[in-house]
Amino acid sequence: MLAEGAEVVAVDLSPAQLACVELRRAAFARLAHDELLRFLGVTSDPGRAATWASLRGDLPADSAAFWDAHPEWIERGIVHVGKFEHYFELFRTRVIPLVHGRGRVEELLREKPRSDRERFYEERWNNRRWRWLFALFFSRFAMGRLGRDPEFFRYVEGSVAERILTRTRHALTALPTHANPYLRYILTGNFAGALPRYLRPEKHAAIRANLGKLTLERGSVEEVAARHARPGFDGFNLSDVFEYLDPDTCRRIYSELVASARPGARFAYWNMLVPRRVPAELEPRVRSLEELSRTLLEQDLAFFYSAFVVEEVRA
Numbered sequence: 547m548l549a550e551g552a553e554v555v556a557v558d559l560s561p562a563q564l565a566c567v568e569l570r571r572a573a574f575a576r577l578a579h580d581e582l583l584r585f586l587g588v589t590s591d592p593g594r595a596a597t598w599a600s601l602r603g604d605l606p607a608d609s610a611a612f613w614d615a616h617p618e619w620i621e622r623g624i625v626h627v628g629k630f631e632h633y634f635e636l637f638r639t640r641v642i643p644l645v646h647g648r649g650r651v652e653e654l655l656r657e658k659p660r661s662d663r664e665r666f667y668e669e670r671w672n673n674r675r676w677r678w679l680f681a682l683f684f685s686r687f688a689m690g691r692l693g694r695d696p697e698f699f700r701y702v703e704g705s706v707a708e709r710i711l712t713r714t715r716h717a718l719t720a721l722p723t724h725a726n727p728y729l730r731y732i733l734t735g736n737f738a739g740a741l742p743r744y745l746r747p748e749k750h751a752a753i754r755a756n757l758g759k760l761t762l763e764r765g766s767v768e769e770v771a772a773r774h775a776r777p778g779f780d781g782f783n784l785s786d787v788f789e790y791l792d793p794d795t796c797r798r799i800y801s802e803l804v805a806s807a808r809p810g811a812r813f814a815y816w817n818m819l820v821p822r823r824v825p826a827e828l829e830p831r832v833r834s835l836e837e838l839s840r841t842l843l844e845q846d847l848a849f850f851y852s853a854f855v856v857e858e859v860r861a
Contacts, residue, residue, distance in 0.1 A: 553759045557770040565609040572604040579750040587623015634732045641683050645676045657724040664719045681707040717849035726847045768802040775806040784815035788822035797825040809861040817853040824857050832857050
């Protein structure tokens with residue numbers, strides 16, 4: 547949204563997440579596009595420590611201290627150091643080689659029409675070993691031990707792996723594999739050849755020009771929204787936050803966010819494994835944009851989510 551000039555208030559309870567954004571903001575402000583890619587870890591760079599030293603003074607003290615405590619993450623490139631990135635590294639280095647060779651992975655990522663992608667998936671990729679190892683690696687137990695906090699699965703019912711496999715098939719057949727940055731990162735360990743939107747060269751100048759419109763705040767989303775209730779918000783990107791909360795807490799938070807929303811404001815959020823929608827008691831005030839939600843889900847390159855939800859506050 548910064549590339550389009552919108553004012554953005556970004557909220558997180560985690561100081562580590564905020565430190566990540568602060569470092570990216572400083573890097574966008576000072577570095578040319580090729581320097582940014584090198585520093586973040588998209589391309590190689592032996593001088594990341596020196597670049598960090600030049601950026602350090604632009605960060606708040608708590609964020610600077612966070613990165614001072616983790617120089618090895620700076621050296622590696624910060625796009626590679628998250629817990630989920632480590633989980634995908636295990637998948638790429640331990641699981642995929644047991645199923646497919648490098649040549650077949652490269653063939654999967656090669657540009658081709660949908661009919662060829664579907665044929666390739668069914669005839670060359672979707673073998674018994676793929677299905678078995680996928681089910682094992684993306685089981686509730688394995689993900690809870692290696693990829694996500696087990697608490698994230700508290701409200702999940704049914705098979706985790708089966709639902710993720712269904713969405714993975716969609717990504718490998720319906721979506722263009724050669725242009726999907728998330729798929730490319732999972733299978734190759736980097737974004738080379740398919741940069742995420744915020745790292746594309748045509749976005750660099752616009753993001754840099756609008757960095758002053760980004761406000762970072764630590765706290766719960768409903769507390770921060772209340773602080774900005776006047777003049778209120780035109781939109782809420784809520785990631786998949788509702789999925790990890792019990793229904794009563796979801797209703798409370800949703801109600802508090804509606805109180806800080808302008809007429810016509812839109813809520814956008816993902817469901818991965820737990821279905822969440824606008825609470826029934828708020829339906830007179832908020833309408834679901836179901837056709838738009840389905841259309842965007844079909845196009846969503848972040849393929850591991852089972853639903854993308856867009857809802858609108860009635861005028």
